[in-house]
Amino acid sequence: MFISISFKSQKFQNIAKFLFLFSFLENLTYFFYRWNKAGHIPVTDAFTSFVFFALCVGLFQVLFLKKSKSFIVLFSSILISFTLFGLSIAGFSENIEPLIPALKSNWLAIHVITSFLAYAAFSMNFLIGTYILYTSKLKSDYITGSLSFSILVAGLLTSILANLLRYNIVILGIVIFIITFIVFIYFHKPFKNISKDLLVKPVYIGFPLLTTGIITGSIWAKYAWGGYWSWDPKEIWSLITWIVYLIYIHYNIKNKSIRFLSYLALVGFVSIMITYLGVNFIMPGLHSYASK
Known part of the structure; x- marks a missing residue:
């Protein structure tokens, strides 16, 4: 993948895309294996949720693969997928545990x-x-982009190295972030622009999915906890996220x-x-079971 970006070789790009598709199918197979073994959809703990999130990101990349003329888009989605996989092995239990009572519902899946x-x-x-x-020519833009990509790379490498080498995760993360940020800034150069349609289309796909997720979650909450809405931190931030993307759609229409x-x-x-990580690992609530 890095070779194909460096040398801009169509042959290497095709090989990398094939390997990406193979990895996606491998992840999909593992997901259904866990589902069959557990007897329920395997997304009820931190490890399996990271794996499933990566699978969902991979699914959208498969859908966008032909429309993504720039190979760097594929690279960036692979980057976040690997970051999620790195987090999945960062000390979380891989054991299949029995479902707690609140999760024993047909609404779970x-x-x-x-x-x-929607998240993907x-x-x-x-x-x-x-x-x-x-890839913008404006300094403020490519610095912001470099920061974002550096955070992803730092998250990936830190989660893997901290687990393998037992280093202090904070210090290791800061060092890796600084190094990757410098690398991204050094290798920056403007590329051809991507169409606005490619940017906004995922939002128009994700927004109704998130809306459905919130509605089904409310119905599920009624049966599990006796009320449609309890102002749990997860519910609050799901609503905030929904509003953010409603604003996004508004500005796109404008x-x-x-x-x-x-x-x-x-x-x-x-x-x-x-919504996904902060609530599960920092803010205690009804959804804290997902941090196990």
């Missing part, structure tokens, strides 16, 4: 699948927006620039990460 597919679609929006900023929408994509992704 519908709610989780629609929510994660918005992640594609973020990655394409980051790429647009990184024909805001691709640069503005790229920055807004970064805001949306931060909201997703708080």
Whole structure:
């Protein structure tokens, strides 16, 4: 993959795309294996949720593969997938545990699948927006893009190396981030622009999926906890994320620039990460079981 980017070889790009598709199918096979072994959709703990998130990102990349003329878009989505895989092996249990009572519902699969597919679609929006900023001629843009890509790389390498080498995760993460940021800045150069349609289309796919996820989650909550809405941190941040992307759609209809929408994509992704990771690992609530 890195060779194909460096030498701009179509042959290497085709090989990398084939390997990506192979990896996606391998992940899909493992997902269904876990589902069959557990007897329920395997997304009820940190390890399996990371794996499923990566699978969903891979699915959207497969759908966008032919439309993504720039190979760097494929590279960036692979980067976030590997980051998720790196997090999945960062000390979380891989054991299949019995479902807690609240999760024993037919709504589990519908709610989780629609929510994660929405997260994946918005992640594609973020990655394409980051790429647009990184390849811009404006210094402020490519610095912002470099920061975003550096955070992803630092997350990937830190999660792997900290687990293998037992280094202090904070110090290791800062060092890797600084190094990767310098590398991205050094190798920056403007590329051809990506169409605005490619940037905004994932949002129009993800928004109804997130809406469905929130609605099905509310119905599920009624049966599990006795109320449709309890202002749990996960529910609050899901609503905030929904509002952020509603604003995104509004500004797209108002024909805001691709640069503005790229920055807004970064805001949306931060909201997703708080909803997905921040709530599970930092803010205690009804959804804290997912941090195990």
